Structure formats: structure tokens, C-alpha cells
Amino acid sequence: MALFMVVLVLLFILALSVCTALLRWNELKFSKKGLPPGTMGWPIFGETTEFLKQGPNFMKNQRARYGSFFKSHILGCPTAVSMDPELNRYILMNEAKGLVPGYPQSMLDILGKCNIAAVHGSTHKQMRGALLALISPTMIKQQLLPKIDEFMRNFVSDWDNKIIDIQEKTKQMAFLSSLKQIASVESTSIAQEFMPEFFKLVLGTLSLPIDLPGTNYRRGLKARKIILTILKQLIEKRRGNQESHKDMLAYLMSKDDNNRYKLSDDEIIDQIITILYSGYETVSTTSMMAVKYLHDHPSILEELRKEHMALREKKRPEDPIEWNDLKPMKFTRAVIFETSRLATIVNGVLRKTTEEMELNGFVVPKGWRIYVYTREINYDPFIYPDPLAFNPWRWMLGISK
Ligand code: HEM
Numbered sequence: 001m002a003l004f005m006v007v008l009v010l011l012f013i014l015a016l017s018v019c020t021a022l023l024r025w026n027e028l029k030f031s032k033k034g035l036p037p038g039t040m041g042w043p044i045f046g047e048t049t050e051f052l053k054q055g056p057n058f059m060k061n062q063r064a065r066y067g068s069f070f071k072s073h074i075l076g077c078p079t080a081v082s083m084d085p086e087l088n089r090y091i092l093m094n095e096a097k098g099l100v101p102g103y104p105q106s107m108l109d110i111l112g113k114c115n116i117a118a119v120h121g122s123t124h125k126q127m128r129g130a131l132l133a134l135i136s137p138t139m140i141k142q143q144l145l146p147k148i149d150e151f152m153r154n155f156v157s158d159w160d161n162k163i164i165d166i167q168e169k170t171k172q173m174a175f176l177s178s179l180k181q182i183a184s185v186e187s188t189s190i191a192q193e194f195m196p197e198f199f200k201l202v203l204g205t206l207s208l209p210i211d212l213p214g215t216n217y218r219r220g221l222k223a224r225k226i227i228l229t230i231l232k233q234l235i236e237k238r239r240g241n242q243e244s245h246k247d248m249l250a251y252l253m254s255k256d257d258n259n260r261y262k263l264s265d266d267e268i269i270d271q272i273i274t275i276l277y278s279g280y281e282t283v284s285t286t287s288m289m290a291v292k293y294l295h296d297h298p299s300i301l302e303e304l305r306k307e308h309m310a311l312r313e314k315k316r317p318e319d320p321i322e323w324n325d326l327k328p329m330k331f332t333r334a335v336i337f338e339t340s341r342l343a344t345i346v347n348g349v350l351r352k353t354t355e356e357m358e359l360n361g362f363v364v365p366k367g368w369r370i371y372v373y374t375r376e377i378n379y380d381p382f383i384y385p386d387p388l389a390f391n392p393w394r395w396m397l398g399i400s401k
Contacts, residue, residue: 030073034363036080038062038071046073048208056347059083059373069360075104076208079369080359087360088372091351102352102369107205110220111277112270130261130271134248141323143246144181149320151177166291171199174284178276184247186234194230197223201273202280224273231269248275282345289343290335293390300335300392307331334392341378342390348373 023042030040039062041047051058051074059081062070068083082088091099101124103117111117116127135144155173175195179187204220211218238245238253251259252268263271294301311325351370356363364370379387384394 026073030071030078032363032365034358036069036071036360036362036364037066038081040071040073040078044076044210045208046076046078048074048076051075052206056375059347059375069362074369074371075106075206077102077104077369078365079371080362080364081371081373082359083373083376084360085374085377088374091359091370091372092349098354098357099351099370100354102350104206104350104369105209106207106217106220109209110201110204110217110224111273112224112266114264114267114270116271116274126261127267127271130252130263130267131274133259133261134251134275137323139251145323146320147180147184147247148177151180166288170284170288170291171280173287174280174282175276178279180247182248182272182275183234183245185245190230190234194227197226197230198276198280201227202277205277227273228269231272232265235265235268248272285345286336286339286343289345290339293339293342294335297390300390303331304335330396331392334395337395338390338392341384342388344375344378347375 026040026043026046029043039047041050047058051072054061062072062081063083069087070081072079072081082091095101100120101117108115108118113119114127116124116131119127133139152173155169155176172195175198176187176191179191179194183190200216200219200223202220203216204218204223207216207220209217211221234249235253238249244250249268249272252263252271255262294304307329311321311329349372351372353364353366353368353370356366358364359370377383381387
């Protein structure tokens, strides 16, 4: 028994020494004069686990220890985190000085090499132009709004007297409504195969890029392959028949003068994945939080209902919500702004240095990621008095409550 205890203690000491040595080795690997303060965690993994598990608390703890500009190693990259509003503004406004979008390798691999996050300069301009054309005011009026109206009526039509899992439903809503915008007619038939693969793709984009069986990264890459096959078949099928379509895919595929951006099939597919991806987590979580906040604040729900009922009174039940209906919906807009502020779905954005540079008196080496962390500004009591309160009236100029 005594021998067993000795072996156990020795093993424990050995494990502790190995861990300390690995942590120390990783710190030394990234030690360079002038780097921001901070810790780099474990070799390869860095501090990814803490970052994903603790979320905003990880950032707050590190800021308390190292100040508002510190280093870390997350999602496979050495990263400088900026929580300083002035520095954040400078970084976001200086793409030309070598501060370009810098999303994690897992995201770039899974979303594709033509994805807007993966391209810079003139290609980025071209991709952004093609995306913006899909959401121009004309497209919103003629295609997006009528389809959203039709989709939502259908989607909520059987919710009465049922217990609804809002998290599950808002995820489905965000994905299916985007799919309908992309491929109106075929969306119902491809959704069943597409949706589970899309969810795996999303998980894969926020993982360490380690291509081993059982990892989210491997599952994400596999899901991308299946999605590529579905979308390629869809494009071929449309080319093979003469039916005309009015949706985003039709616009991206069209070769007439209305479409300034003639994209290759690979670019079209990566654009579609971008639209689905960008609008998924953002819209689903914001909608879910709106339901929660309205549930927790019955008087705000009542005010919102009043605005909607006043609008509906002027319409027949089957009439859709239209572009001109949106402008007068001031309280609805305030609820959306307040939900976006309080829920803060996007904590920040990622940039990358194309050369070594000095920021706030520290050196950031070439190729490092910069996490421009903007979350805290939404809870600044000087900008938003009583910042943790859900108060849509704060967005209505001259009306306070
Ligand atoms: C609550 C909803 C949303 C939030 C909070 C949000 C937030 C953001 C943020 C913060 C960025 C900047 C990323 C960066 O600079 O690195 C961004 C970019 C982008 N978003 Fe959204 N987004 C939302 C909805 C959507 C939707 C529905 C779409 C799909 C049509 C979309 C498509 C995009 C695209 C394509 C970009 C990249 C633009 C570029 O690189 O030029 N977003 N979004």
C-alpha cells in the first residue's frame, strides 16, 4: 500500500512537472521583447478551452490581470486582444495599413476559399458587391420581405397551445428562412438533408483545425463536402431546365446585365454558404433573446403588440407586411436595437497583421490575430444608463421611460 502511495505521488509530481514545462515552453516560444502582457496557455491548444467555456468572463479576467490590450493563444493562433475602444476604432479603420480580416483557419477551411472572410483587396470588394446586390432595397421590397412574411406565417401557424422550444425553433427559423431566400422552390425538398449538415458545418468553424476522427473540425469539413454536392446538383439541375426562378441563387447565376458580378460556380457556392452562415447564429440568437426579454417584460410586449395591431387593423388578414409598413414601427425598431445591445451576439471581430506593427506601445508580430473585442461598449453606463435593464425607450429620441 505504502509503495502504491509513493508511486502515485511520484506520478503526480511527474505530471505536474511536465505540465509546468509545457506551459513554460509555450510562453518562451512566444516571448519577444515588447509583446503585450498575457499568457499563451498550452502548446497547440493555447487557451482555446478557457476562451470557449468561459466566454466574456475569460476576457474580463484577463483584462483585470493584464489591462485592456493583452496576448493569448486562441483557436490555433497567437492573438492580441484589444478591449480598448480607441484602439479598436483605429484597428477597424486601418485595413489599408495591414490590419486585414483574420478569421480562424477552421472557419476559412470550412467556409471555403472564396468566402468573403478569406479574401482581401479587390476580390473582397467584388464579393461584398455581389452580396450587397442581393439585399438591395429593390430586392428587399420585391423578394426578401414577401418571402419572409410567407415563411413566418407558415412557420408559427401550428404553435397555438403547444410547448415550444424557442432555442430549437429560432435555429430552424434562421436557417430555413435563409434557404428559402436562396432557393425558393427547392428549399423544402433539400432542407432535410441540408440542415443537419449545416449545423455540423457551423460547429466545425469554431474549432481547432485538427483533422482527426471525432473532431468537430473533421465533421465540419465532411459536412462542407456534402453541402457542396447538394448545391452543385441544384445549380446543374437549374441549368438543365428552362424554368425561371426569382431568388438569390437565380440572381447569382444570371448572366444578364442586371447582374454586374459574374461569379464562377465555386464562388456562387461559397457566397451561398456565407449568407447561410452569417445570418444563422446572429439571427437565431437575437430572435431567441427577443422572445425571452419580451416574456420577462409583459408591459413592453403589450406596447409592441399595440403597434402591430394598429398596423394590422388597416390590412386584411392575408395582406403581407410591406416595406412602407416598417418605417412607422418605431417601437418595434427600438425593441430590436435594445435586444441587439443587451444580448450582444457578436462580441467582436477578428483581424490579422500583414506585417509586424506597434499598437498602444506594444509589438504585434506579423501574422498574429487581433481580437477587436467590442462587447463591453454595449454595457457602458455612460452611454447606456442602467445598462443591464431591457429598456427599448432609450432608443426613442425624446421619449424616456
Ligand atoms: C443580428 C444579426 C447580425 C449581426 C449582429 C451581424 C454582425 C456582423 C458583424 C459584427 C460583422 C462584421 C464582421 C467583420 O468586420 O469582421 C458582420 C459582417 C457580415 N455580415 Fe452580419 N450580422 C447579422 C446578420 C447578418 C445576416 C442576416 C447576414 C446575411 C445576409 C449577414 C451577412 C454578413 C456578411 C456577408 C458580412 C461580411 C461583410 C464584409 O466582410 O464586408 N449578417 N455582421
